[in-house]
Amino acid sequence: MIDLASLWELFRHSIAALLVVGAGMPILGVFLFVRRAGFHGIVLPQCATTGLAVGYWVLPAWAGWAWRDGPSLRELLADPHHLEGYLQAWALAGALVGAALTHVARRTRGAEAAWLAALFAASIGATMALRSRLPHAGEAIDAVLGGEVILIDAHGLAIVSIAVVVAAAAVLAARRLLVVAVVSPELARLEGRRASLAELSVTLATTLVIGVGVSIVGPYAAFSSLVIAPLAARRFVRSFRAFLWLSSALGALAAIVGVVLAFGPLDLPLGPAVVLGATLSLAPYLVPRRG
Amino acid sequence: MPLATLRGARLGYGAHVVLERVDLALDAGAPVGLFGPNGGGKSTLLRALLGLLKPLAGDAHATRGAGYVPQRVADDPLIPVTCAEWIRAGARRRRAPVAELAARVGLGACLDTSLYALSGGEQRRAFLAHALAGEPAWIALDEPTAGVDAREVERLVALLADLGAKGTTLVFVTHDTELAALAERALWVADGRVSEIAPAEARRRLAVRPR
Numbered sequence A: 001m002i003d004l005a006s007l008w009e010l011f012r013h014s015i016a017a018l019l020v021v022g023a024g025m026p027i028l029g030v031f032l033f034v035r036r037a038g039f040h041g042i043v044l045p046q047c048a049t050t051g052l053a054v055g056y057w058v059l060p061a062w063a064g065w066a067w068r069d070g071p072s073l074r075e076l077l078a079d080p081h082h083l084e085g086y087l088q089a090w091a092l093a094g095a096l097v098g099a100a101l102t103h104v105a106r107r108t109r110g111a112e113a114a115w116l117a118a119l120f121a122a123s124i125g126a127t128m129a130l131r132s133r134l135p136h137a138g139e140a141i142d143a144v145l146g147g148e149v150i151l152i153d154a155h156g157l158a159i160v161s162i163a164v165v166v167a168a169a170a171v172l173a174a175r176r177l178l179v180v181a182v183v184s185p186e187l188a189r190l191e192g193r194r195a196s197l198a199e200l201s202v203t204l205a206t207t208l209v210i211g212v213g214v215s216i217v218g219p220y221a222a223f224s225s226l227v228i229a230p231l232a233a234r235r236f237v238r239s240f241r242a243f244l245w246l247s248s249a250l251g252a253l254a255a256i257v258g259v260v261l262a263f264g265p266l267d268l269p270l271g272p273a274v275v276l277g278a279t280l281s282l283a284p285y286l287v288p289r290r291g
Numbered sequence B: 001m002p003l004a005t006l007r008g009a010r011l012g013y014g015a016h017v018v019l020e021r022v023d024l025a026l027d028a029g030a031p032v033g034l035f036g037p038n039g040g041g042k043s044t045l046l047r048a049l050l051g052l053l054k055p056l057a058g059d060a061h062a063t064r065g066a067g068y069v070p071q072r073v074a075d076d077p078l079i080p081v082t083c084a085e086w087i088r089a090g091a092r093r094r095r096a097p098v099a100e101l102a103a104r105v106g107l108g109a110c111l112d113t114s115l116y117a118l119s120g121g122e123q124r125r126a127f128l129a130h131a132l133a134g135e136p137a138w139i140a141l142d143e144p145t146a147g148v149d150a151r152e153v154e155r156l157v158a159l160l161a162d163l164g165a166k167g168t169t170l171v172f173v174t175h176d177t178e179l180a181a182l183a184e185r186a187l188w189v190a191d192g193r194v195s196e197i198a199p200a201e202a203r204r205r206l207a208v209r210p211r
Helices: A004-034 A040-066 A073-078 A080-106 A109-132 A138-146 A154-173 A175-183 A185-191 A193-234 A240-263 A270-280 B042-050 B083-089 B098-104 B120-133 B150-165 B199-208
Strands: B004-013 B016-026 B032-035 B057-062 B066-069 B138-142 B169-173 B185-190 B193-197
Touching: A004 A040, A004 A154, A004 A175, A004 A193, A004 A240, A004 A270, A040 A073, A040 A080, A040 A109, A040 A138, A040 A193, A073 A080, A080 A109, A080 A154, A080 A193, A109 A138, A138 A193, A138 A270, A154 A175, A154 A193, A175 A185, A175 A193, A175 A240, A175 B083, A185 B066, A193 A240, A193 A270, A240 A270, B004 B042, B016 B042, B016 B193, B032 B042, B032 B199, B042 B057, B042 B138, B042 B169, B042 B185, B066 B120, B083 B098, B083 B120, B098 B120, B120 B138, B120 B150, B150 B169, B185 B199, B193 B199
Parallel strands: B032 B169, B032 B185, B066 B138, B138 B169
Antiparallel strands: B004 B016, B004 B057, B185 B193
């Protein structure tokens, strides 16, 4: 039996960060879902992970230059808090490169899905190739890939919370224009510059939160929050408002189920456990609809 | 100042020219009907007047703040939207009189209904309420009665007549003789040209021409 009180006491920042990501990222996932860009919710976190791997690759050179009189490379790697900002910057850079490439893929029209799949494959290949060449950071990259978030501190929690709140607020503020753009692109064109600006600001906010979120909770929790929660919620809602709130609630619930699966008798890695928790919410799709 | 003007405009898509040398000024007030055979360029002209289509040559000017009821309305249920949310989405102000607008178009009982669960005619009216929520300078409607049953046509025509009587400038594309009766100015769009004709003549042509 899991002692939830002790669990919370020991890992409260990590669990809170997962809950923030679980509840906040689905709001961005809704934005991707309605724009038929659900695959971006897989590709962008993966690109952010590649960005992290590149950051670890560059780290020895960077540490020798930027922290000449500071901690050694070994010390830096032993205490991940030293590298928080550095790694977030690299993850964000990876997400931004991914966002730019997905934008290019979107313009290929019919071939978009194939390009996104290719980008995902290239990104995961690059991550694993870099990981194999980085003896100093192999464990750290594995921890990110596994979503092992037990070392999150109050600072990390604050960063991810701010990023999620800013991005979710951008989506909520632009939701009226987003609804118009999805239901009738021609009407959105009539709205002109405002609709384009709303779309751009939400895209940038989504990229920001993916970059920051992946560096803190890993790509798996991001995948499930961005992709699975909105898909599960869509079956039960008929209003956009309900879509946003139910997606958020299911994302938070998946995070809780993931924590239980990870810290319970199954002892699963936390990231995959959150994905499994979210996948359970898709079960109603197995039941045929009446009528 | 006219709501929209086209001067010597060539309208089309890439190399495909649909209308040549269009000179037109759209003034506030009288309802305008765009008539003509299918594929003649009515929707192209309407989109140019709205500023959605840039002329291939010549000048175009469209004032901002037009409302628009497109020919193709919501048919993709990827995004869940209720009727109330759709009307609110058209508003420029934070607090839009959503219930009042829905009642005005006869959808007062459908506020919580999904946009996709509405019939074709009800969807047209929901789009009209969406346009009205934006307090438009004028409203363009592209075949608002297409695919709509006779009762719904009657309802829509009465609604548009009421809007016109209350001072909203309407510009519509239609093949429907009942809706055509609202037009006080008629433009015949065919064979790459736009010509102004008497509204009665437009109705006569609609009655005898195949669509």
